[in-house]
Each structure stands twice: as structure tokens, then as C-alpha cells.
Amino acid sequence: MPKSSFIKEAQSRGFIFQTTDLESLDHVMSQKSITAYIGFDPTADSLHVGSLVQLMLLRLLQKHGHRSIALLGGGTAQIGDPSFREEARQLMTDNTIDYNLKGIKKNIKQIVEIDTHQRLGILTDNSEWLKKLSYIKLLREVGIHFSVNRMLSFDSVRTRLDREQGLSFLEFNYSILQSYDFLELNKRYGAILQMGGSDQWGNIVSGVELIRRMKGEHVFGLTAPLLTTSSGTKMGKTAKGAVWLNPEKCSVFDFWQYWRNTEDADVGKFLKLFTDLPVEECERLGSLSGAEINEAKKILATEVTTICHNKMAALQAQQTAEKTFEQGKLVYDGFPEINLLSSELDQGLPAFRLFVLSKLCPSNAEARRLIRGGGAKINDQKINDENQCINHTYARNGLIKLSSGKKNHILIKLI
Incomplete structure (x- = not known):
């Protein structure tokens, strides 16, 4: 039974996958406050739901009185982490890295206290x-x-080589630099724990070993599981792409809807990982069934959206969804928008083209199939004719609402 409050809660919430020495780490954390870190490389101008487990780990660490370091990878981003990638990342320019760093700083500060x-x-x-x-x-x-032999044994490297994909000397150095980060943070801030996703296990163990060899100190590594949904899909991925934390890349409404659409079997697990609700309450909500599990999904969606955005935005997204899906009203607040020149509708557009222009459908063929199958709506009215002429008469206050199925909606804003 763990002694430290952090390890106890981290285990009960499902955050711990691997540790280098759990018993010793638990003992140290039960005796004093420690400093731990997680690294975030700026591969995009926003983090996405796939990084949320790590951010919540830092948040939980602070809750139990320990100090967290969110390490931005402005240096390592110039190489790119090869872990489990089929091919090398495109090298980024300094300007791109700086731009991306600004975006992910906002994500981190929203969730973790700095x-x-x-x-x-x-x-x-x-x-x-x-x-x-x-x-x-x-x-x-x-x-x-x-040891090169040992580095070649890492799953992240071996998987790449087994696919007969080249691994450049540049990428091969990534593990060394990440290990050096741990050494540097240990010297500067006394960090004794590195945490990350399970794909970082090899790099984390290398850092632990480097500090032992160079400083003779016993430090620790901890990884969280890489999550998939109960149906086997990768966490944070949808048909429309990644679920970003930046509201400019993924609207608050779409973000809320992503969590509202959680599979029944995942509700309890996600409540424990992605909210601050007590573990017992997460388990109670996750055990509900029938119509009650849908109420639990709304709680999940609102709690996660509050943490990643704010309470007001979360409640607005929930109200919009309820009005749209439960009360059958045509509402516009909170839906993602895409601009369209008003002149495009002067002669009218066939309905299938509008669905492609809105990006609800990736191609003309897909749009035609959607309409023929009865899954397309304009202003909440089902359309069956793929060539139906859509003109200015469909606009309400300069907006046209398109729906693909029950869950995907977008507003065409005429400009």
C-alpha cells in the first residue's frame, strides 16, 4: 500500500504504467516535497488531447504539494523525437519553433499552475x-x-529499424539530449523524477542512469499509459483530425462534444484521468447505465472543458449542445464557423459542394454519399437531393448551418 498521497492517488486514477523504483520513490515522496518534470516538444502550435494525461499528472503532483517543471523542448525540437515514428520528422525552422512554443505555453499555463x-x-x-x-x-x-548496443535495444528505436526505415545520426542523439535535460534540471532545480508517456520509457531510463553515473545519485522515472478508447481508436483522434487544446484549432463546442461522445465503457476511466472529481465519484458515475450514463458524459465533458478552457465556455458549450440535440432548436452559439464569399451563392451551389467547402466532407463523392444516405441537414432540415440549389434564401442572419449526422455541425458565415 503506497505511503505517499501522490502515488496513492496516481495509482487509483490509473496514471502509473511503469516506474524505475516505485517503492523508493513512494518512500521519498512520503517524507518530503520533491521536484519532478515532463517535457513537451513544440511539434505544433498547440498541444492536443494526447498530451492531456501528462498535463494532468503535473496538476496532480502540485495538488499533493510537490513542485512541477513543464519543460519546453525548444532545443530538442531542432532534432525531433524519433520514438515509434515510421519516418523522420520534418526539421523545423527557428521561427516555427518559436511560434509553436507560444501556443503550447498557453495550453500549459491553463492547466498547470506556474x-x-x-x-x-x-x-x-x-x-x-x-x-x-x-x-x-x-x-x-x-x-x-x-552504450550504442543498449540504445539499439530500445523499443522506440528497434521498431523503426525493424520496419527498415533509416534512423539518422541526428535523431539517434535525441535520447542523449533528453537524458542531459534530466541532468541539467537535477543540477538547477533538484529534480529527481522524470515523467512522461510510456513511449518515453527508454529515454527516461537513460536519464536516470546518466545521473547515477555522473553524480552518483538515485533518481526516478515514471511513465503513464498511452491511451486508446475501448473500441481501440487512438485517444484524441477523430474523423476530423486531432482534438487540439487551442480553441482556434478546435472550437470549445467541438472539444466539449468530443468528451460528450465518449464510449460508455470509458467514462469512469476518463473521469479519473481528466478531471479533479474524487475517485469515488468518478467510479460511481462510470458505473451508471442507460440514460444515466449520458448525464455522466455531460459531467465529464464540462469538467474537462472547464480545466482546459474555462467554466463559462464549458457551460455555454453544454447549453448549446442541449438546445441542439435535446430540444431540437436551431441555435448558433458555440458552433465552429467557416467563411464563404456571399457572391458564391449568387447563382446558387449544389448541396454536395457546400458540404465539401465546409470541410464536413473530404470529397464530392463522400458528400454525395452522405446526402443519399440521409445523413445531411441544412438548417436542421434533412436534404435528399445532392444537387439541391443552395442560395441566399437559406441564410439566417448571414449564417447557414450544415450537419453531418447527429454530431458534426458547422456554420457557413457569408462575408
Whole structure:
């Protein structure tokens, strides 16, 4: 039975997949406050739902009185993490990295407390030390502690090589730099725990071993599981793409709807991982069935959206959904919008083209199939004719609402 409150709750919520030495880590965390970190590479200008487990881990760490470090990978992003990737990432320019960093800083600060006195939460960037490294010094002082044979045994590397995909020397260095990050954060802030997704296990263990070899200190690694839904789909992926935390990339309404559409079997698990509700309440809600499980899904959606955005936006998304799906009213607040030149409708457009232009359908053929199958609506009215002429008469206050099935909606805004 764990002694530390953090390990106890992390286990009960399903956050822990692997640890380097759980018993010793639990003992240390029960005796004193520690500093732990998780790294986030700026591969896009927003984090997505796939990163939410790590952010919630940092949030939970702070709840139990420990200090968290959210490490931005401004330096490692110049190489790119090869872990479990089929091919090398496209190298990013400095301008792209800087732009992406601004976006993910906002995501992190929304969910994890960052304080200027660095008592509870620290936000830092590994470019601060990686860009200053001397290559020869790195090889002599750090590289000497890495075995190529051992690095080739990592699942993340072996999977790539088994597919007969090349692994560049540039990418091969990623593990060394991530390990060096742990060493640097240990020196600067006393960090003794690195956390991350299970795909980072090899890199995390390398950092733990590097500190043991160079400083003779016992530090720790912990990974969370990489999640899939009960039906086997990757967490945070939809037919429309990734579920981003940035509201400009994924509207608050779409974000709320993503969680509202959670499969019944996942409700309890997701409540424990992605909300601050007590574990017992998460389990109670997850055990509901029938119409009651739908109410639990609304609680899940509103709680997660509140954490990732804010309470007001979450409630507005919930109200919009309820009016639309439960009361059958035509409402516009909270739906994603796409602009269309008003002149496009002067001569009218066939209905299938409008669904393609709105990006609800990826192709003309898909749009035609949707309409023929009875899954298309305009202003909540089903259409059966794929060539139905859509003109200005369909606009209400300059907006036309398109629906694909019961869950995907978008507004055409005439400009």
C-alpha cells in the first residue's frame, strides 16, 4: 500500500504504467516535497488531447504539494523525437519553433499552475542550455556513458529499424539530449523524477542512469499509459483530425462534444484521468447505465472543458449542445464557423459542394454519399437531393448551418 498521497492517488486514477523504483520513490515522496518534470516538444502550435494525461499528472503532483517543471523542448525540437515514428520528422525552422512554443505555453499555463517564485510550478526551455553545449565536451562528458548496443535495444528505436526505415545520426542523439535535460534540471532545480508517456520509457531510463553515473545519485522515472478508447481508436483522434487544446484549432463546442461522445465503457476511466472529481465519484458515475450514463458524459465533458478552457465556455458549450440535440432548436452559439464569399451563392451551389467547402466532407463523392444516405441537414432540415440549389434564401442572419449526422455541425458565415 503506497505511503505517499501522490502515488496513492496516481495509482487509483490509473496514471502509473511503469516506474524505475516505485517503492523508493513512494518512500521519498512520503517524507518530503520533491521536484519532478515532463517535457513537451513544440511539434505544433498547440498541444492536443494526447498530451492531456501528462498535463494532468503535473496538476496532480502540485495538488499533493510537490513542485512541477513543464519543460519546453525548444532545443530538442531542432532534432525531433524519433520514438515509434515510421519516418523522420520534418526539421523545423527557428521561427516555427518559436511560434509553436507560444501556443503550447498557453495550453500549459491553463492547466498547470506556474508561479513566478518557482515554488510550485516552473516553466522553462531546454534551448537555454542545449544551444550552449560544446559538441566535444558533450561527447567526452556525457556520450561516454551511453552504450550504442543498449540504445539499439530500445523499443522506440528497434521498431523503426525493424520496419527498415533509416534512423539518422541526428535523431539517434535525441535520447542523449533528453537524458542531459534530466541532468541539467537535477543540477538547477533538484529534480529527481522524470515523467512522461510510456513511449518515453527508454529515454527516461537513460536519464536516470546518466545521473547515477555522473553524480552518483538515485533518481526516478515514471511513465503513464498511452491511451486508446475501448473500441481501440487512438485517444484524441477523430474523423476530423486531432482534438487540439487551442480553441482556434478546435472550437470549445467541438472539444466539449468530443468528451460528450465518449464510449460508455470509458467514462469512469476518463473521469479519473481528466478531471479533479474524487475517485469515488468518478467510479460511481462510470458505473451508471442507460440514460444515466449520458448525464455522466455531460459531467465529464464540462469538467474537462472547464480545466482546459474555462467554466463559462464549458457551460455555454453544454447549453448549446442541449438546445441542439435535446430540444431540437436551431441555435448558433458555440458552433465552429467557416467563411464563404456571399457572391458564391449568387447563382446558387449544389448541396454536395457546400458540404465539401465546409470541410464536413473530404470529397464530392463522400458528400454525395452522405446526402443519399440521409445523413445531411441544412438548417436542421434533412436534404435528399445532392444537387439541391443552395442560395441566399437559406441564410439566417448571414449564417447557414450544415450537419453531418447527429454530431458534426458547422456554420457557413457569408462575408
